[in-house]
Amino acid sequence: MRTIRKIERSIPDLKQRKKVAAYARVSMESERMHHSLSAQVSYYSSLIQKNPDWEYAGVYADYGISGTGMKKRQEFRRMLEDAEAGKIDIILTKSIQRFARNTVDLLRTVRHLKELGIEVWFEKENIHTMSGDGELMMTILASFAQEESRSISENVRWRIKKQFEQGNPNSRFRVYGYRWEGDDLVVVPEEAAVVRRIFQNFLDGKSRLETEREFAAEGITTRNGCRWMDSNIKVVLTNVTYTGNMLFQKEYVTDPILKKRKKNRGELPKYYVENTHEPIIDKKTFDYVQQEMARRKELGALANKSLNTTCFTGKIKCGICGRSYMHNLRTDRGFEEFWDCGSHKLKGRNCGAKGSIPQAVLVKECAEVLGLDAFDEQAFLDQVEKIVVPEYHVMVFCMKNGQKLIRHWVSTAKKDCWTEEYKNRQRAWMKNYMANGKGTRFSAFTTRIRCAVCGHAFRRCKQRKKQGISVHWRCGQGGKCSSLSVREEDLMKIAADAMGLEAFDGDRFREEIDFMEAGAEDRIIIHFKDVRIQTVPWTKPKKQGTRHTETYKEYMSQLGKKGWTPERKQRMSEQMKALRKERGENWQRQ
Known part of the structure; x- marks a missing residue:
């Protein structure tokens, strides 16, 4: 018998190509570094496209950005988004230093890519993250890269310190009222006039808030066209540059990796350089303004005459958050004054202090603590240091002689505000509101x-x-x-x-x-x-309903008889006998 063998058509097994991308970075903006970045981009573009097993997925490049963080590296973040979207299988990079100088960021990123099945190749170190010892070697080398970055930062800091010691600024910083011409600060007349006015307003006793309102009314703006704010005015009043002198190292970087800046409050030496440029404000006036600012800060809100202050301003403290209680007015129920914690006006930062203190209660309690028939503001200021409110309806009077007096009070503010006049007004309003069908x-x-x-x-x-x-x-x-x-x-x-x-x-x-x-x-x-x-x-209409048919009545009767079984009758009989025995002759009335 003949043997027949069927020959199937063979289908070639096409290997799926890997989607490969590359990442390049230089940290300094210069012509030489720009050529270096271009060379990296060209090299990796050619390398990927020459490999028949690879599919070109692009080259991502960051120019002039440090590798100690990820926030400002837009191309790096775009590469990660594309990787999460499944557009990349392999990422090529020159070295660990190019990828990241922060060990924590490096490990977190590589592990995240590893979970997505994406491998990173570090060409210089010859490390593939999917290999067995890849992560160990990468961690060790990343630590070296991070310490190298720290060392570079320390060298830069040393160079800046030497510049300060020689009386040279670190950079061409921006300061309102001046502009840089080469290495010299030159006065801008229009801006200098605004600076002098800020100082003069302060010397005239005006608060920063009053100056802010003046400038807003007159349309005077900052160099960027923004409104002058209290914080901007404070910067002008405290900037020694306007005296023709410079103060260096007013801020410093706490950590070269995290790049956090902090005000220098004595942690590092400051460098004061005299007569570096033309002054706008004389030194004597500037020193007087600093003393006046310190005095007003000590007085607190009482120093700001633009605020509606009383003898209680700054004296009542919240026992939960430590903020001062603020004076408030309510006019919908007549003229009503009360005090509550200042945190209530801060969005999302309410400390949880409950209730407010009516002005009448505050005056009454203060008079009783001071032993007076009527409240005296001067006696209060002379004897009371502060009033602490630890909880609602409790006030702790801290006297200047060291004595502490605890007072418990009950508010009758709601009852007192409902006068007959206010009640009649509310009744008339409600009647009109309802009568108009609102x-x-x-x-x-x-x-x-x-x-x-x-x-x-x-x-x-x-x-x-x-x-x-x-x-x-x-x-x-x-x-x-x-x-x-x-x-x-x-x-x-x-x-x-x-x-x-x-x-x-x-x-x-x-x-x-x-x-x-x-x-x-x-x-x-x-x-x-x-x-x-x-x-x-008019006669009230009779209730109208549908009369039951004889068939429905017979059905309901049979349904009732069916449910009223002998067992149910016996159970109900026993329950009634027990009820009569318990209640006696008057069981029905109960």
């Missing part, structure tokens, strides 16, 4: 339907039924009054007929009719605004 809860009949029996106002009631919602009006006294309820549709029909309308109109009703008397058994009386009175016969 809000979803009120209709044209609100406050305009009165009980014919007791004179009380009717209220609107809703009842859910199978046919829908039934709306009717009845006396607000409820079961205490014998008046009848009236359906809203009946009231609308009667009111429309009385006004000569085919359909009810709420606006016309408010204009023409003052009120309606309802609830009597035989009539509804309409009082018009033109003093006319119209009596309309």
